[in-house]
Amino acid sequence: MEYLSIVFQEVYKILFLLVPVLVSVAMIVWLDRRVWAFVQKRQGPNVVGPFGLLQSLADALKYIFKEIIIPSSSNKVIFILAPIVTMTLALIAWAVIPFSATQVLADINVGILYLFAVSSLGVYGIIMGGWASNSKYPFLGAIRSAAQMVSYEVSIGVIIINVLLCVGSLNLNDIVIAQQNMWFVIPLFPMFVIFFISALAETNRPPFDLPEAEAELVAGYQTEYSGMMYAMFWLGEYANILLMCAMGAILFLGGWMSPIDVYPFTLVPGAIWLILKILLLFILFALVKAIVPRYRYDQLMRLGWKVFLPLSLIWVVLTASYLFYFNLLPVN
């Protein structure tokens, strides 16, 4: 009985986390389209509800009532698993995101490694979807995205090492608290820029949306998907984008910490600050989508391996030397 009550408490906590995340994913889709439209001097979705806020709900309703078509020559089990994997992986990562010093679902020792692991598993949803469709365009899209995501993960990993050198802990709350005096975006600014661009590539956002480049590959790995399964890919993708924004906010922008450590600002709960920072990063994501043309594939690979990886490695050496020379290495 006691065990059951613990389980129910946990389920309650998980629902309290996941329902807002899902709702905000729907809102963020609307925000993305709105920002995109404003940059191009259009109105964007503004019909359904006030300011078009309910547009995503209307879209979701439309997807739910559409027929799910499963191609007859596809590998059915993997075809159905692929969107589920994408969605699940995008949602389970939120378990370790700290919303304040105490408000975190699972305060694990290796939080940042967990985040990194989950975001690196995200490639499977795309590969599975692309391969199981048994069709040319999805397969090409899947192959492209596999190469792309693996490449940019490497530089994200090295950037995380940079931050960890300054923190001395893998726990996400420790990372946030280590930024009490100065956000890491100031001393590690080049790493923040590289992280931001790598996050764009990792989540297949424009200008790196080659896995679904509509001019060449129809819709990439999603070509054969329809109805709710397509919507799940879509939701998972946006949940991943939010997650990368949260990761950026925690690693570089001080997480749930208020920007100025004075009285009226510290009253605002940490969750609000974190959400504001995530929103700031997301608006940057949306602006990039609107103003930058798509990369060519060889340029993308060159950028990942020949520019970002050496740069971030050199920065690791620099950070380590600096911390060592000035005796600033964090010691517990």
Place this chain on the structure above:
Amino acid sequence: MIAHAIFFYTFSIIAVVSAIMVTASKNTVHSVFFLILDFISISCLFIMIGAEFLGMIMLIVYVGAVAVLFLFVVMMLNVAQQKNQWFAGEQSSRHIPVGLIISTLIFFEIIIVIGGWKYKPEIFDINNSIAQISISNTHSLGQILYTDYIHVFQISGMILLVAMVGAIVLTFRQRSGVKRQSYIKQISRERAEGVEVLEVQSNKGVKIDD
């Protein structure tokens, strides 16, 4: 405690079954997917015994990178048909002795390790060599790797680097007659060298492509 046991047996059963399915499934891509499932359940087992760093590294390195490359190669080469021959053809009997020898070797190695653990527990007493329980798994791992075993650690890193360079050198070939894209050239192109304005005389035309 019961919940712990339930999780342990679930993960280990999944690990064993998926390991069997890696060799038994007919489709090579399915084999790789079962391999991934195996990796994931083993990393869950690592996390359950408190080795959360190893578990996460297992996820990142094996599932996030190695298995993706496996999948990549298997999908690109389309080796699905070859695997059937491997099992059903006459060739398969020739590989059985080799497989048996290797598996007996591994079996005896495991027996030796478990035997040592059982009869000489002080060799494996972690609390003697490694620091206290109070510090986290990651810290203690780092403290051992970068102090007592620093040379071994560095040498293994160098070996991996040499292996990587070697693999690149072995497969690298310079092909002639390939049109390479030079981004510097492409970006630094001026209008003057790209566009030419000509006076075209009627009924004469111009000669391009010289």
